[in-house]
Amino acid sequence: MLDTGVHTDPAALQELTDAAERQHTEVGADGAVAGYRAGRTLRLGVELRRQLRRRRTQFLLGFVALLPFILVVAFEIGDAQPNRRSGGFVDLATASAPNFVVLALFVSGTFLLPMIVALFFGDTIASESSWSSLKYLLAIPVPRHRVLRQKAIVSAMLSAFALALLPLVALIVGVIWYGAGDAISPTGETVAFADSLLAMLLSVVYIVIQLAWVAGFALLLSVVTDAPLGAVGGAVLVAIVSQILDQITALADLRNYLPTHYSFAWMDLISTDIDWSNMASGALSSVLFGTAFTLLAARRFATKDITS
Structure with missing residues:
Protein backbone atom coordinates (compact mmCIF):
# COMPACT_ATOMS: atom_id res chain seq x y z
CA MET A 1 0.00 0.00 0.00
CA LEU A 2 1.27 3.43 -0.91
CA ASP A 3 2.03 5.54 2.15
CA THR A 4 1.03 9.15 1.45
CA GLY A 5 2.47 10.38 4.73
CA VAL A 6 -0.99 11.44 5.96
CA HIS A 7 -2.29 9.51 8.97
CA THR A 8 -5.97 10.03 9.75
CA ASP A 9 -7.36 9.34 13.17
CA PRO A 10 -10.47 7.12 12.66
CA ALA A 11 -12.28 8.91 15.49
CA ALA A 12 -11.56 12.32 13.97
CA LEU A 13 -12.66 11.11 10.56
CA GLN A 14 -15.94 9.85 12.01
CA GLU A 15 -16.50 13.19 13.75
CA LEU A 16 -16.03 15.06 10.48
CA THR A 17 -18.41 12.70 8.73
CA ASP A 18 -21.06 13.18 11.39
CA ALA A 19 -20.66 16.97 11.21
CA ALA A 20 -21.09 16.90 7.44
CA GLU A 21 -24.21 14.84 7.79
CA ARG A 22 -25.62 17.24 10.37
CA GLN A 23 -24.89 20.20 8.12
CA HIS A 24 -26.62 18.43 5.25
CA THR A 25 -29.72 17.76 7.29
CA GLU A 26 -29.81 21.36 8.57
CA VAL A 27 -30.22 22.79 5.10
CA GLY A 28 -33.76 24.02 4.67
CA ALA A 29 -36.12 23.42 1.78
CA ASP A 30 -35.16 26.79 0.29
CA GLY A 31 -31.50 25.78 0.17
CA ALA A 32 -30.43 28.10 2.99
CA VAL A 33 -28.36 26.80 5.89
CA ALA A 34 -30.37 26.51 9.09
CA GLY A 35 -29.88 29.59 11.26
CA TYR A 36 -29.11 31.90 8.33
CA ARG A 37 -30.94 35.21 8.52
CA ALA A 38 -30.37 37.87 5.90
CA GLY A 39 -31.27 40.51 8.48
CA ARG A 40 -28.31 39.49 10.62
CA THR A 41 -25.72 40.04 7.90
CA LEU A 42 -23.64 43.21 7.59
CA ARG A 43 -24.97 44.83 10.74
CA LEU A 44 -24.78 48.58 11.07
CA GLY A 45 -22.52 48.43 14.12
CA VAL A 46 -20.01 46.25 12.32
CA GLU A 47 -19.96 48.44 9.22
CA LEU A 48 -19.78 51.63 11.28
CA ARG A 49 -16.78 50.40 13.29
CA ARG A 50 -15.13 49.29 10.08
CA GLN A 51 -15.54 52.71 8.49
CA LEU A 52 -14.38 54.54 11.62
CA ARG A 53 -11.15 52.55 11.59
CA ARG A 54 -10.33 53.72 8.08
CA ARG A 55 -7.64 56.37 7.78
CA ARG A 56 -9.69 58.50 5.38
CA THR A 57 -12.50 58.77 7.94
CA GLN A 58 -10.13 59.67 10.76
CA PHE A 59 -8.25 62.19 8.63
CA LEU A 60 -11.44 63.86 7.40
CA LEU A 61 -13.00 64.18 10.86
CA GLY A 62 -9.69 65.47 12.22
CA PHE A 63 -9.48 68.13 9.52
CA VAL A 64 -13.09 69.21 10.11
CA ALA A 65 -12.33 69.65 13.83
CA LEU A 66 -9.13 71.55 13.02
CA LEU A 67 -10.64 73.99 10.52
CA PRO A 68 -12.11 76.44 13.11
CA PHE A 69 -8.67 76.75 14.71
CA ILE A 70 -7.16 77.51 11.30
CA LEU A 71 -9.74 80.26 10.81
CA VAL A 72 -8.94 81.74 14.23
CA VAL A 73 -5.24 81.82 13.40
CA ALA A 74 -6.03 83.50 10.08
CA PHE A 75 -8.02 86.24 11.83
CA GLU A 76 -5.34 86.68 14.50
CA ILE A 77 -2.69 87.12 11.83
CA GLY A 78 -4.93 89.38 9.76
CA ASP A 79 -6.60 92.66 10.59
CA ALA A 80 -9.93 91.63 12.12
CA GLN A 81 -12.14 94.11 13.98
CA PRO A 82 -14.22 92.34 16.66
CA ASN A 83 -16.43 95.38 17.28
CA ARG A 84 -17.52 95.73 13.67
CA ARG A 85 -21.33 96.02 13.43
CA SER A 86 -21.76 96.04 9.65
CA GLY A 87 -20.42 94.37 6.54
CA GLY A 88 -20.61 90.86 5.13
CA PHE A 89 -20.46 87.57 7.02
CA VAL A 90 -16.66 87.51 6.66
CA ASP A 91 -16.33 91.01 8.10
CA LEU A 92 -18.63 90.11 11.00
CA ALA A 93 -16.98 86.77 11.77
CA THR A 94 -15.18 87.92 14.89
CA ALA A 95 -18.12 89.87 16.34
CA SER A 96 -19.40 86.86 18.29
CA ALA A 97 -19.33 83.07 18.45
CA PRO A 98 -22.53 82.68 16.35
CA ASN A 99 -21.04 84.85 13.63
CA PHE A 100 -17.88 82.74 13.70
CA VAL A 101 -20.01 79.61 13.19
CA VAL A 102 -21.76 81.26 10.25
CA LEU A 103 -18.38 82.04 8.71
CA ALA A 104 -17.18 78.45 9.15
CA LEU A 105 -20.26 77.12 7.38
CA PHE A 106 -20.07 79.81 4.72
CA VAL A 107 -16.45 79.26 3.68
CA SER A 108 -16.83 75.47 3.68
CA GLY A 109 -20.18 75.34 1.92
CA THR A 110 -18.84 75.69 -1.60
CA PHE A 111 -16.39 72.78 -1.63
CA LEU A 112 -15.68 71.12 1.72
CA LEU A 113 -19.22 70.19 2.77
CA PRO A 114 -20.19 68.64 -0.61
CA MET A 115 -16.83 66.86 -0.66
CA ILE A 116 -17.49 65.30 2.77
CA VAL A 117 -20.79 63.81 1.61
CA ALA A 118 -19.34 62.75 -1.74
CA LEU A 119 -16.43 61.02 -0.02
CA PHE A 120 -18.53 58.90 2.30
CA PHE A 121 -21.15 57.94 -0.31
CA GLY A 122 -18.93 57.74 -3.38
CA ASP A 123 -16.38 55.52 -1.68
CA THR A 124 -18.83 53.08 -0.10
CA ILE A 125 -19.41 50.52 -2.90
CA ALA A 126 -16.59 51.46 -5.27
CA SER A 127 -13.98 50.82 -2.58
CA GLU A 128 -15.26 47.28 -2.07
CA SER A 129 -15.00 46.72 -5.82
CA SER A 130 -11.48 48.14 -5.97
CA TRP A 131 -10.41 45.84 -3.11
CA SER A 132 -12.02 42.86 -4.91
CA SER A 133 -14.00 42.14 -1.76
CA LEU A 134 -17.51 42.95 -2.99
CA LYS A 135 -18.09 39.55 -4.59
CA TYR A 136 -17.06 37.81 -1.36
CA LEU A 137 -19.41 40.04 0.62
CA LEU A 138 -22.29 39.04 -1.65
CA ALA A 139 -21.27 35.38 -1.44
CA ILE A 140 -21.72 35.24 2.36
CA PRO A 141 -24.50 35.81 1.20
CA VAL A 142 -25.57 39.36 1.96
CA PRO A 143 -28.51 40.43 -0.24
CA ARG A 144 -27.59 43.18 -2.66
CA HIS A 145 -30.28 45.54 -1.47
CA ARG A 146 -29.04 45.09 2.09
CA VAL A 147 -25.43 45.80 1.14
CA LEU A 148 -26.44 49.05 -0.53
CA ARG A 149 -28.85 50.04 2.24
CA GLN A 150 -26.51 49.34 5.15
CA LYS A 151 -23.59 51.11 3.54
CA ALA A 152 -25.77 54.08 2.60
CA ILE A 153 -27.09 54.36 6.17
CA VAL A 154 -23.57 54.29 7.63
CA SER A 155 -22.42 56.86 5.07
CA ALA A 156 -25.35 59.08 6.04
CA MET A 157 -24.50 58.76 9.73
CA LEU A 158 -20.86 59.68 9.17
CA SER A 159 -21.76 62.55 6.84
CA ALA A 160 -24.27 64.00 9.31
CA PHE A 161 -21.76 63.67 12.14
CA ALA A 162 -19.04 65.46 10.15
CA LEU A 163 -21.45 68.22 9.08
CA ALA A 164 -22.50 68.74 12.69
CA LEU A 165 -18.96 68.52 14.05
CA LEU A 166 -17.80 71.62 12.16
CA PRO A 167 -20.30 74.12 13.65
CA LEU A 168 -20.03 72.49 17.08
CA VAL A 169 -16.26 72.93 17.25
CA ALA A 170 -16.59 76.39 15.69
CA LEU A 171 -19.09 77.38 18.39
CA ILE A 172 -16.77 76.25 21.19
CA VAL A 173 -13.80 77.98 19.62
CA GLY A 174 -15.87 81.10 18.95
CA VAL A 175 -17.09 81.33 22.56
CA ILE A 176 -13.52 81.07 23.82
CA TRP A 177 -12.06 83.65 21.45
CA TYR A 178 -14.94 86.01 20.65
CA GLY A 179 -17.51 85.51 23.40
CA ALA A 180 -21.13 84.39 23.46
CA GLY A 181 -22.61 87.54 21.97
CA ASP A 182 -25.57 88.15 19.71
CA ALA A 183 -25.51 87.09 16.10
CA ILE A 184 -25.32 90.05 13.72
CA SER A 185 -26.64 89.83 10.18
CA PRO A 186 -25.15 91.83 7.27
CA THR A 187 -28.27 94.02 7.37
CA GLY A 188 -27.50 95.02 10.95
CA GLU A 189 -30.18 92.88 12.62
CA THR A 190 -29.20 91.21 15.89
CA VAL A 191 -30.33 87.78 17.09
CA ALA A 192 -29.96 86.84 20.75
CA PHE A 193 -27.40 84.15 21.56
CA ALA A 194 -30.03 81.61 22.64
CA ASP A 195 -32.05 82.18 19.47
CA SER A 196 -28.91 81.99 17.36
CA LEU A 197 -28.15 78.52 18.79
CA LEU A 198 -31.53 77.33 17.51
CA ALA A 199 -30.83 79.00 14.17
CA MET A 200 -27.49 77.18 13.90
CA LEU A 201 -29.13 73.85 14.71
CA LEU A 202 -31.73 74.41 12.00
CA SER A 203 -28.95 75.47 9.64
CA VAL A 204 -27.15 72.15 10.12
CA VAL A 205 -30.39 70.24 9.59
CA TYR A 206 -31.04 72.17 6.39
CA ILE A 207 -27.48 71.62 5.11
CA VAL A 208 -27.78 67.87 5.74
CA ILE A 209 -31.05 67.75 3.80
CA GLN A 210 -29.81 70.02 1.04
CA LEU A 211 -26.75 67.83 0.41
CA ALA A 212 -28.96 64.75 -0.07
CA TRP A 213 -28.63 65.20 -3.81
CA VAL A 214 -24.83 64.91 -3.52
CA ALA A 215 -25.28 61.73 -1.47
CA GLY A 216 -27.60 60.17 -4.05
CA PHE A 217 -25.44 61.12 -7.02
CA ALA A 218 -22.22 59.92 -5.36
CA LEU A 219 -23.92 56.63 -4.46
CA LEU A 220 -25.00 56.22 -8.09
CA LEU A 221 -21.44 56.80 -9.31
CA SER A 222 -20.16 54.40 -6.65
CA VAL A 223 -22.18 51.50 -8.08
CA VAL A 224 -21.41 52.45 -11.68
CA THR A 225 -17.62 52.59 -11.36
CA ASP A 226 -15.02 50.50 -9.56
CA ALA A 227 -12.80 53.56 -8.95
CA PRO A 228 -13.54 55.31 -5.62
CA LEU A 229 -11.72 58.48 -6.67
CA GLY A 230 -13.80 58.59 -9.84
CA ALA A 231 -17.06 58.38 -7.89
CA VAL A 232 -16.02 60.97 -5.31
CA GLY A 233 -14.41 63.29 -7.84
CA GLY A 234 -17.35 63.03 -10.22
CA ALA A 235 -19.84 64.07 -7.54
CA VAL A 236 -17.67 66.99 -6.42
CA LEU A 237 -17.12 68.08 -10.03
CA VAL A 238 -20.86 68.14 -10.72
CA ALA A 239 -21.41 70.21 -7.56
CA ILE A 240 -18.77 72.71 -8.66
CA VAL A 241 -20.17 72.95 -12.20
CA SER A 242 -23.66 73.51 -10.79
CA GLN A 243 -22.35 76.33 -8.60
CA ILE A 244 -20.61 77.93 -11.60
CA LEU A 245 -23.77 77.75 -13.69
CA ASP A 246 -25.72 79.28 -10.82
CA GLN A 247 -23.56 82.41 -11.12
CA ILE A 248 -24.56 82.94 -14.75
CA THR A 249 -27.41 85.43 -14.53
CA ALA A 250 -28.23 84.93 -18.22
CA LEU A 251 -29.81 81.60 -17.27
CA ALA A 252 -32.45 83.55 -15.33
CA ASP A 253 -35.09 81.28 -13.78
CA LEU A 254 -33.39 78.15 -15.11
CA ARG A 255 -30.96 78.48 -12.21
CA ASN A 256 -33.77 77.59 -9.82
CA TYR A 257 -33.60 74.01 -11.07
CA LEU A 258 -29.91 73.61 -10.28
CA PRO A 259 -29.33 71.41 -7.20
CA THR A 260 -26.96 73.98 -5.69
CA HIS A 261 -29.14 77.05 -6.23
CA TYR A 262 -30.41 77.03 -2.63
CA SER A 263 -27.19 75.85 -1.00
CA PHE A 264 -26.89 78.94 1.19
CA ALA A 265 -30.57 79.47 1.93
CA TRP A 266 -29.82 78.65 5.57
CA MET A 267 -28.41 82.17 5.91
CA ASP A 268 -32.01 83.43 6.01
CA LEU A 269 -32.15 82.02 9.55
CA ILE A 270 -29.83 84.80 10.77
CA SER A 271 -32.65 87.30 10.85
CA SER A 285 -35.40 70.15 -4.73
CA SER A 286 -32.61 68.26 -2.98
CA VAL A 287 -34.91 65.49 -1.72
CA LEU A 288 -36.30 64.96 -5.23
CA PHE A 289 -32.82 64.86 -6.79
CA GLY A 290 -31.49 62.61 -4.02
CA THR A 291 -34.41 60.19 -4.25
CA ALA A 292 -34.10 59.90 -8.03
CA PHE A 293 -30.35 59.26 -7.89
CA THR A 294 -30.73 56.73 -5.06
CA LEU A 295 -33.40 54.77 -6.94
CA LEU A 296 -31.18 54.69 -10.03
CA ALA A 297 -28.29 53.47 -7.89
CA ALA A 298 -30.42 50.70 -6.38
CA ARG A 299 -31.64 49.56 -9.79
CA ARG A 300 -28.13 49.60 -11.26
CA PHE A 301 -26.64 47.70 -8.34
CA ALA A 302 -29.39 45.07 -8.41
CA THR A 303 -28.52 44.12 -12.01
CA LYS A 304 -24.79 44.83 -12.03
CA ASP A 305 -22.43 42.02 -12.98
CA ILE A 306 -20.15 41.82 -9.94
CA THR A 307 -16.70 40.65 -11.04
CA SER A 308 -14.56 42.18 -8.30
Whole structure:
Protein backbone atom coordinates (compact mmCIF):
# COMPACT_ATOMS: atom_id res chain seq x y z
CA MET A 1 0.00 0.00 0.00
CA LEU A 2 1.27 3.43 -0.91
CA ASP A 3 2.03 5.54 2.15
CA THR A 4 1.03 9.15 1.45
CA GLY A 5 2.47 10.38 4.73
CA VAL A 6 -0.99 11.44 5.96
CA HIS A 7 -2.29 9.51 8.97
CA THR A 8 -5.97 10.03 9.75
CA ASP A 9 -7.36 9.34 13.17
CA PRO A 10 -10.47 7.12 12.66
CA ALA A 11 -12.28 8.91 15.49
CA ALA A 12 -11.56 12.32 13.97
CA LEU A 13 -12.66 11.11 10.56
CA GLN A 14 -15.94 9.85 12.01
CA GLU A 15 -16.50 13.19 13.75
CA LEU A 16 -16.03 15.06 10.48
CA THR A 17 -18.41 12.70 8.73
CA ASP A 18 -21.06 13.18 11.39
CA ALA A 19 -20.66 16.97 11.21
CA ALA A 20 -21.09 16.90 7.44
CA GLU A 21 -24.21 14.84 7.79
CA ARG A 22 -25.62 17.24 10.37
CA GLN A 23 -24.89 20.20 8.12
CA HIS A 24 -26.62 18.43 5.25
CA THR A 25 -29.72 17.76 7.29
CA GLU A 26 -29.81 21.36 8.57
CA VAL A 27 -30.22 22.79 5.10
CA GLY A 28 -33.76 24.02 4.67
CA ALA A 29 -36.12 23.42 1.78
CA ASP A 30 -35.16 26.79 0.29
CA GLY A 31 -31.50 25.78 0.17
CA ALA A 32 -30.43 28.10 2.99
CA VAL A 33 -28.36 26.80 5.89
CA ALA A 34 -30.37 26.51 9.09
CA GLY A 35 -29.88 29.59 11.26
CA TYR A 36 -29.11 31.90 8.33
CA ARG A 37 -30.94 35.21 8.52
CA ALA A 38 -30.37 37.87 5.90
CA GLY A 39 -31.27 40.51 8.48
CA ARG A 40 -28.31 39.49 10.62
CA THR A 41 -25.72 40.04 7.90
CA LEU A 42 -23.64 43.21 7.59
CA ARG A 43 -24.97 44.83 10.74
CA LEU A 44 -24.78 48.58 11.07
CA GLY A 45 -22.52 48.43 14.12
CA VAL A 46 -20.01 46.25 12.32
CA GLU A 47 -19.96 48.44 9.22
CA LEU A 48 -19.78 51.63 11.28
CA ARG A 49 -16.78 50.40 13.29
CA ARG A 50 -15.13 49.29 10.08
CA GLN A 51 -15.54 52.71 8.49
CA LEU A 52 -14.38 54.54 11.62
CA ARG A 53 -11.15 52.55 11.59
CA ARG A 54 -10.33 53.72 8.08
CA ARG A 55 -7.64 56.37 7.78
CA ARG A 56 -9.69 58.50 5.38
CA THR A 57 -12.50 58.77 7.94
CA GLN A 58 -10.13 59.67 10.76
CA PHE A 59 -8.25 62.19 8.63
CA LEU A 60 -11.44 63.86 7.40
CA LEU A 61 -13.00 64.18 10.86
CA GLY A 62 -9.69 65.47 12.22
CA PHE A 63 -9.48 68.13 9.52
CA VAL A 64 -13.09 69.21 10.11
CA ALA A 65 -12.33 69.65 13.83
CA LEU A 66 -9.13 71.55 13.02
CA LEU A 67 -10.64 73.99 10.52
CA PRO A 68 -12.11 76.44 13.11
CA PHE A 69 -8.67 76.75 14.71
CA ILE A 70 -7.16 77.51 11.30
CA LEU A 71 -9.74 80.26 10.81
CA VAL A 72 -8.94 81.74 14.23
CA VAL A 73 -5.24 81.82 13.40
CA ALA A 74 -6.03 83.50 10.08
CA PHE A 75 -8.02 86.24 11.83
CA GLU A 76 -5.34 86.68 14.50
CA ILE A 77 -2.69 87.12 11.83
CA GLY A 78 -4.93 89.38 9.76
CA ASP A 79 -6.60 92.66 10.59
CA ALA A 80 -9.93 91.63 12.12
CA GLN A 81 -12.14 94.11 13.98
CA PRO A 82 -14.22 92.34 16.66
CA ASN A 83 -16.43 95.38 17.28
CA ARG A 84 -17.52 95.73 13.67
CA ARG A 85 -21.33 96.02 13.43
CA SER A 86 -21.76 96.04 9.65
CA GLY A 87 -20.42 94.37 6.54
CA GLY A 88 -20.61 90.86 5.13
CA PHE A 89 -20.46 87.57 7.02
CA VAL A 90 -16.66 87.51 6.66
CA ASP A 91 -16.33 91.01 8.10
CA LEU A 92 -18.63 90.11 11.00
CA ALA A 93 -16.98 86.77 11.77
CA THR A 94 -15.18 87.92 14.89
CA ALA A 95 -18.12 89.87 16.34
CA SER A 96 -19.40 86.86 18.29
CA ALA A 97 -19.33 83.07 18.45
CA PRO A 98 -22.53 82.68 16.35
CA ASN A 99 -21.04 84.85 13.63
CA PHE A 100 -17.88 82.74 13.70
CA VAL A 101 -20.01 79.61 13.19
CA VAL A 102 -21.76 81.26 10.25
CA LEU A 103 -18.38 82.04 8.71
CA ALA A 104 -17.18 78.45 9.15
CA LEU A 105 -20.26 77.12 7.38
CA PHE A 106 -20.07 79.81 4.72
CA VAL A 107 -16.45 79.26 3.68
CA SER A 108 -16.83 75.47 3.68
CA GLY A 109 -20.18 75.34 1.92
CA THR A 110 -18.84 75.69 -1.60
CA PHE A 111 -16.39 72.78 -1.63
CA LEU A 112 -15.68 71.12 1.72
CA LEU A 113 -19.22 70.19 2.77
CA PRO A 114 -20.19 68.64 -0.61
CA MET A 115 -16.83 66.86 -0.66
CA ILE A 116 -17.49 65.30 2.77
CA VAL A 117 -20.79 63.81 1.61
CA ALA A 118 -19.34 62.75 -1.74
CA LEU A 119 -16.43 61.02 -0.02
CA PHE A 120 -18.53 58.90 2.30
CA PHE A 121 -21.15 57.94 -0.31
CA GLY A 122 -18.93 57.74 -3.38
CA ASP A 123 -16.38 55.52 -1.68
CA THR A 124 -18.83 53.08 -0.10
CA ILE A 125 -19.41 50.52 -2.90
CA ALA A 126 -16.59 51.46 -5.27
CA SER A 127 -13.98 50.82 -2.58
CA GLU A 128 -15.26 47.28 -2.07
CA SER A 129 -15.00 46.72 -5.82
CA SER A 130 -11.48 48.14 -5.97
CA TRP A 131 -10.41 45.84 -3.11
CA SER A 132 -12.02 42.86 -4.91
CA SER A 133 -14.00 42.14 -1.76
CA LEU A 134 -17.51 42.95 -2.99
CA LYS A 135 -18.09 39.55 -4.59
CA TYR A 136 -17.06 37.81 -1.36
CA LEU A 137 -19.41 40.04 0.62
CA LEU A 138 -22.29 39.04 -1.65
CA ALA A 139 -21.27 35.38 -1.44
CA ILE A 140 -21.72 35.24 2.36
CA PRO A 141 -24.50 35.81 1.20
CA VAL A 142 -25.57 39.36 1.96
CA PRO A 143 -28.51 40.43 -0.24
CA ARG A 144 -27.59 43.18 -2.66
CA HIS A 145 -30.28 45.54 -1.47
CA ARG A 146 -29.04 45.09 2.09
CA VAL A 147 -25.43 45.80 1.14
CA LEU A 148 -26.44 49.05 -0.53
CA ARG A 149 -28.85 50.04 2.24
CA GLN A 150 -26.51 49.34 5.15
CA LYS A 151 -23.59 51.11 3.54
CA ALA A 152 -25.77 54.08 2.60
CA ILE A 153 -27.09 54.36 6.17
CA VAL A 154 -23.57 54.29 7.63
CA SER A 155 -22.42 56.86 5.07
CA ALA A 156 -25.35 59.08 6.04
CA MET A 157 -24.50 58.76 9.73
CA LEU A 158 -20.86 59.68 9.17
CA SER A 159 -21.76 62.55 6.84
CA ALA A 160 -24.27 64.00 9.31
CA PHE A 161 -21.76 63.67 12.14
CA ALA A 162 -19.04 65.46 10.15
CA LEU A 163 -21.45 68.22 9.08
CA ALA A 164 -22.50 68.74 12.69
CA LEU A 165 -18.96 68.52 14.05
CA LEU A 166 -17.80 71.62 12.16
CA PRO A 167 -20.30 74.12 13.65
CA LEU A 168 -20.03 72.49 17.08
CA VAL A 169 -16.26 72.93 17.25
CA ALA A 170 -16.59 76.39 15.69
CA LEU A 171 -19.09 77.38 18.39
CA ILE A 172 -16.77 76.25 21.19
CA VAL A 173 -13.80 77.98 19.62
CA GLY A 174 -15.87 81.10 18.95
CA VAL A 175 -17.09 81.33 22.56
CA ILE A 176 -13.52 81.07 23.82
CA TRP A 177 -12.06 83.65 21.45
CA TYR A 178 -14.94 86.01 20.65
CA GLY A 179 -17.51 85.51 23.40
CA ALA A 180 -21.13 84.39 23.46
CA GLY A 181 -22.61 87.54 21.97
CA ASP A 182 -25.57 88.15 19.71
CA ALA A 183 -25.51 87.09 16.10
CA ILE A 184 -25.32 90.05 13.72
CA SER A 185 -26.64 89.83 10.18
CA PRO A 186 -25.15 91.83 7.27
CA THR A 187 -28.27 94.02 7.37
CA GLY A 188 -27.50 95.02 10.95
CA GLU A 189 -30.18 92.88 12.62
CA THR A 190 -29.20 91.21 15.89
CA VAL A 191 -30.33 87.78 17.09
CA ALA A 192 -29.96 86.84 20.75
CA PHE A 193 -27.40 84.15 21.56
CA ALA A 194 -30.03 81.61 22.64
CA ASP A 195 -32.05 82.18 19.47
CA SER A 196 -28.91 81.99 17.36
CA LEU A 197 -28.15 78.52 18.79
CA LEU A 198 -31.53 77.33 17.51
CA ALA A 199 -30.83 79.00 14.17
CA MET A 200 -27.49 77.18 13.90
CA LEU A 201 -29.13 73.85 14.71
CA LEU A 202 -31.73 74.41 12.00
CA SER A 203 -28.95 75.47 9.64
CA VAL A 204 -27.15 72.15 10.12
CA VAL A 205 -30.39 70.24 9.59
CA TYR A 206 -31.04 72.17 6.39
CA ILE A 207 -27.48 71.62 5.11
CA VAL A 208 -27.78 67.87 5.74
CA ILE A 209 -31.05 67.75 3.80
CA GLN A 210 -29.81 70.02 1.04
CA LEU A 211 -26.75 67.83 0.41
CA ALA A 212 -28.96 64.75 -0.07
CA TRP A 213 -28.63 65.20 -3.81
CA VAL A 214 -24.83 64.91 -3.52
CA ALA A 215 -25.28 61.73 -1.47
CA GLY A 216 -27.60 60.17 -4.05
CA PHE A 217 -25.44 61.12 -7.02
CA ALA A 218 -22.22 59.92 -5.36
CA LEU A 219 -23.92 56.63 -4.46
CA LEU A 220 -25.00 56.22 -8.09
CA LEU A 221 -21.44 56.80 -9.31
CA SER A 222 -20.16 54.40 -6.65
CA VAL A 223 -22.18 51.50 -8.08
CA VAL A 224 -21.41 52.45 -11.68
CA THR A 225 -17.62 52.59 -11.36
CA ASP A 226 -15.02 50.50 -9.56
CA ALA A 227 -12.80 53.56 -8.95
CA PRO A 228 -13.54 55.31 -5.62
CA LEU A 229 -11.72 58.48 -6.67
CA GLY A 230 -13.80 58.59 -9.84
CA ALA A 231 -17.06 58.38 -7.89
CA VAL A 232 -16.02 60.97 -5.31
CA GLY A 233 -14.41 63.29 -7.84
CA GLY A 234 -17.35 63.03 -10.22
CA ALA A 235 -19.84 64.07 -7.54
CA VAL A 236 -17.67 66.99 -6.42
CA LEU A 237 -17.12 68.08 -10.03
CA VAL A 238 -20.86 68.14 -10.72
CA ALA A 239 -21.41 70.21 -7.56
CA ILE A 240 -18.77 72.71 -8.66
CA VAL A 241 -20.17 72.95 -12.20
CA SER A 242 -23.66 73.51 -10.79
CA GLN A 243 -22.35 76.33 -8.60
CA ILE A 244 -20.61 77.93 -11.60
CA LEU A 245 -23.77 77.75 -13.69
CA ASP A 246 -25.72 79.28 -10.82
CA GLN A 247 -23.56 82.41 -11.12
CA ILE A 248 -24.56 82.94 -14.75
CA THR A 249 -27.41 85.43 -14.53
CA ALA A 250 -28.23 84.93 -18.22
CA LEU A 251 -29.81 81.60 -17.27
CA ALA A 252 -32.45 83.55 -15.33
CA ASP A 253 -35.09 81.28 -13.78
CA LEU A 254 -33.39 78.15 -15.11
CA ARG A 255 -30.96 78.48 -12.21
CA ASN A 256 -33.77 77.59 -9.82
CA TYR A 257 -33.60 74.01 -11.07
CA LEU A 258 -29.91 73.61 -10.28
CA PRO A 259 -29.33 71.41 -7.20
CA THR A 260 -26.96 73.98 -5.69
CA HIS A 261 -29.14 77.05 -6.23
CA TYR A 262 -30.41 77.03 -2.63
CA SER A 263 -27.19 75.85 -1.00
CA PHE A 264 -26.89 78.94 1.19
CA ALA A 265 -30.57 79.47 1.93
CA TRP A 266 -29.82 78.65 5.57
CA MET A 267 -28.41 82.17 5.91
CA ASP A 268 -32.01 83.43 6.01
CA LEU A 269 -32.15 82.02 9.55
CA ILE A 270 -29.83 84.80 10.77
CA SER A 271 -32.65 87.30 10.85
CA THR A 272 -35.39 88.50 13.16
CA ASP A 273 -37.97 87.92 10.42
CA ILE A 274 -37.16 84.57 8.83
CA ASP A 275 -38.15 83.88 5.23
CA TRP A 276 -38.69 80.10 4.89
CA SER A 277 -39.51 80.03 1.17
CA ASN A 278 -35.96 79.52 -0.13
CA MET A 279 -35.21 76.80 2.42
CA ALA A 280 -38.44 74.99 1.60
CA SER A 281 -37.64 75.10 -2.12
CA GLY A 282 -34.06 73.98 -1.49
CA ALA A 283 -35.10 71.06 0.71
CA LEU A 284 -37.75 69.88 -1.75
CA SER A 285 -35.40 70.15 -4.73
CA SER A 286 -32.61 68.26 -2.98
CA VAL A 287 -34.91 65.49 -1.72
CA LEU A 288 -36.30 64.96 -5.23
CA PHE A 289 -32.82 64.86 -6.79
CA GLY A 290 -31.49 62.61 -4.02
CA THR A 291 -34.41 60.19 -4.25
CA ALA A 292 -34.10 59.90 -8.03
CA PHE A 293 -30.35 59.26 -7.89
CA THR A 294 -30.73 56.73 -5.06
CA LEU A 295 -33.40 54.77 -6.94
CA LEU A 296 -31.18 54.69 -10.03
CA ALA A 297 -28.29 53.47 -7.89
CA ALA A 298 -30.42 50.70 -6.38
CA ARG A 299 -31.64 49.56 -9.79
CA ARG A 300 -28.13 49.60 -11.26
CA PHE A 301 -26.64 47.70 -8.34
CA ALA A 302 -29.39 45.07 -8.41
CA THR A 303 -28.52 44.12 -12.01
CA LYS A 304 -24.79 44.83 -12.03
CA ASP A 305 -22.43 42.02 -12.98
CA ILE A 306 -20.15 41.82 -9.94
CA THR A 307 -16.70 40.65 -11.04
CA SER A 308 -14.56 42.18 -8.30
